[in-house]
Amino acid sequence: MIFQNLSRFKFRSIAILLILFCWFNDKAHGQQDMEGISDSLITQVQKIYSENYETGEQTLSAVNQIFKNIDRYNIKEQVAIYLVLIDFQIAEGKYEEAIENCHISREMAKQNNFNYEKVLSNFYLATAFEGNYEYDKSFKLFKSLAQLINDSNYEYLAITSEIEMAVFYELIGKYRDALDIKLNIYRTKGDFLKKRNDSWYYRQFLDMSNLYNELGIEDSTYYYRNLYKKHIDEFLDDGRGRFLLLKNEANIDFKDEKFRESIDNYRIYSNWVFNRFKEYDTPLLINKSKAHLALGEVDSALSNLNLIKNQAIFLKEQKFISPDFYKLYIEIYQKTGEEVLRKEYEQKYYNALETYNSFKFNTLDNLYDIDKQRILIESSNDTKSYKNKVSYLWYAISAIVLFFIAFFLWKQKKEKRKFNDLMKRVHNESTSVAPPISDATTIAINDEKVSALIRDIAALKKEGFFLKQKTTLYNTAKKLKTNTSYLSSVINNNLGTTFSAFVNDIRIDYIINELKTNKQMRSYSVKAIAEEIGYKSADSFSKYFKQNTGLSPSTFIKNINKKH
Template sequence: MNQRFNIKILFFTILFFSVNTFSQNINLERMDNEEIEKIIDSLYYSNPDEGIKIVKFYIKKSKKENSNESLYIAYRYASKFYPVPINFKYTDSALIASKRTENKTLITDAYLNKGVILMDESLYQKALDNILIANKYSLELNDNYIINKTTYFIAQNKIYLGLHEDANKELVNCYNYFKVNLNKKVLNEDYKTYYIFSLMSLIDSNTRIGKHQENISLLEEAYDFIYKNNFEHLKPYFISSEGTEAFYNANYNLAIKKLSEAIRLYNDQWPHLNDIFYIGLSNWKLGKRDVAVKYFEEIDKEYDKSKKLNPEFRPAYELLIKYNDSIGNRDKQLKYINTLMSLDKNYEKNYKYLFSKINKEYDTHKLINEKNKIESSLKNQRTIISSILLITILASLFYWNRYNSLQKKYKEKFEEIISQKNILEKIETLAEVESKQEDDLNPKTLNITDKIKITAPKNSSELEFYNKIPGLNPILVQNILQQLEKFEEELRFTDNQMSLRLLSEEFNTNIPYLSKIINVYKGKNFNYYINDLRIDYIIELLKNDATYLNYDIKNLASLAGFTNAVNFSDNFQRKFEIKPSYFIKMMKENIKTHS
């Protein structure tokens, strides 16, 4: 697409799609600034003369209110509505007003606005100066929206210079940014418009550098967006892109068909030289030189009127010179030679300035920024590595200290376990010790059931010992404790099916009574009681028979009456605060030391 008209249609799209209706019967005096701006937006394409009247009112209103911010916006509108060269005056006025606000965002936008207006009039040198200033401000603001807007217009300058590879990279970034933020709604930020124009320019750029395959999906994406977002006025531009794509794929008949269709569908006042140029080239490639020349002459007519021409269309003059030489028309041949020389002189002047400016103030600056980012990243990376190293050292010291503390603790626990009295030996109860101090040699026997004979307590001390649970007969308590003692001696706790219910049935009592007696006299609940017996049993086996030290944890668990190794290990560690595997290891080392 012709770059100049790309920018014109961009302006139109931004303004036209803000509001679509306008009523003549309006009272501007009663409207706030936002309402006035919406009215102005709606008039850009439908009624520009009326739009200028309202812009004048907005300028007057802003001055009266002494609002530099609204005055800047009003001047910016004037720069878009008024023709050349009046619009240049308003770009300067907008810039002055923005500086008075001391708002860097508005100042950045003012420079960008001026650059785009100048670029639209092919004043590329001054345009680039302002766009680069806007880009510099946007980087300072770290405003990604403005950064990508300025990048888009810098890419257009690179396209003008024929730097399609460089422009393509910039456009990919713009396209991706605006696409990601497509549904973002922020006042005065138009992501959709810049997305579709970045996409349009990216497709044209891909065509120039041979990325034809990528354009298939991008064109589908463009048409889908146009359909869903009411951007039908842009459809001819993408049909034009298809035509240019067909030309670069040497499908000249399809190129002519698509480009001609685009020309029929355009609904604006612009000449669309891009389509005319590539229709002419396609006919030339097909050998239809007489037809091709008619299209090239249309380009020359436009140049005669505007004295502006994109360097992309330079080959049209080369072919006009060649054609008129072949038919002997020296007058036209000389005319086109003079025009081409004038164009080349202008291109050379612009090229030298723009290329050096972009290279010096944008690309080099961009490289420096990238360099600084990399250096900063490396510095941060070194800081992170140093921090990680320090944390690792501190963590290592912590865990080493913790390991040593645990080793010391485990060793102490091991010594405690080793020094414990053999729990399998019968231990006299407190009641038995106290009973020896009495001389009562005639115990009294009571029959509670046919199965169990209960011996009554011998004296008051023994009675008091068995009377710790209110509501329970001390004789019953004594009997249960005696049965528990026998239960322990017979190692019946190693039965992995043993439960509180089964034991209460065997003792001919109920579950609550047995549970209370175990809690009070054993100092723990039934589960802890039976599991502790099992753990103590294994400890004695390991202490007294080295054979068991070679058993694995699973076998030891089964031997003790546990249903699995995990339950055994958990209970072992709960009771002794040491893992069974570590205890076994210490036992083996202890045997080696003393052997």
């Protein structure tokens, strides 16, 4: 679960130049979109996009030559010039300048009813926010843009916005949700992208390979990897595709715990990124550090982390950097016995985890389990320094008592916050349009037999079949008139999950809503509630409920009763 860095973002910011390029070449939109823009300005802009400048600064200089005379143009031309300037500012990493200009272009477009220019300004604003590590603002804008998917005027912008949403889901470890978006785009909008000869169409193959790798579904990992490998020469002639393929191979090796192989491939890719962008790929270096640490190479692990910390962009990046970054420092300093540094990074880890959870829960409707991580860290702390300090015994006892009082109050406050956030999540899910099960169908095996089986599974879900105690893989296969191996394969490869996880998710989602609306149900014992939705024991139910919500069933019910 790792947050992106600037070099990864640049791959997309360079690609979005095509959006405005197509606009000025009248490919993406009708002639009416170009009304009010002179042939002279169109020619100047087309020349800038077509010219092979040696550096991005030279390109920006050419744009600024037009921009400094902006008052000579009419209002629609002025908005267009702002958008071109913003486009290249984003590509060159000048995000704060781009954000400021996006606000100007958006307001101008709004005041003059230039609808497409207003939407395009929002798209660039979301992109600039993302590059500037303002992820909460970026996600909110991309989410609103993605809702324009069925409007042909904004179809391409909506598709790219959905792709960005999938990136956010992937970065916080919601691989199944990211995969659902990617597969749905491929299935419903693949022909649209392919006809445009759009490189993003092919990049989805590699992205899906990486997502399937994270989910541990090996066949699909290699299926989409091979699709990408087959087509890279068709859309990339600068060698970039082969380096991205190398990174994918390193990710697969890392997942398979082939740490030496993954380190070698990560090193080649990292050197290429640095030579191209003069910056390091932060998520890659975090994985590389983990691999070194797994091999006992503490100095190498520390060296890679320091490369991240010493980058100029780290001051911005650290706001949303993966908590794993600080956790690795804790493990390293614990191994080297540097207690002061370990404690320093332990506090930084907690702070990063709070920020990470705030973004993950409030923006993407999920919560990372802080308690579990805190306990794992604190349980490994070395407390032997206190054993021989008899003279401080009473002070220690007093401190412990105060700690437990503070912990109890903190836990109560945290559980209340979890409950309130969970209620927001339930409300958002009930008012949003959730994709049907069939949207996650894997293209690799998309035939009528699979589609029919998935529809039958959805029907069983609707009739409450999975809430029964005898809902086993065997009984479900028998009910669907198929065999267990085939059913398990379809669920794994098309829904991105296992049969047991699929059933548990259905049961927990059902009981959350039932407890929220059914007062009588809240009076049941935990065991009775568990049996109501098909669990044989209260322990199993409590375990899955806590994993899904961050709260125990009894705590959730207590908070519901307080609210009602």
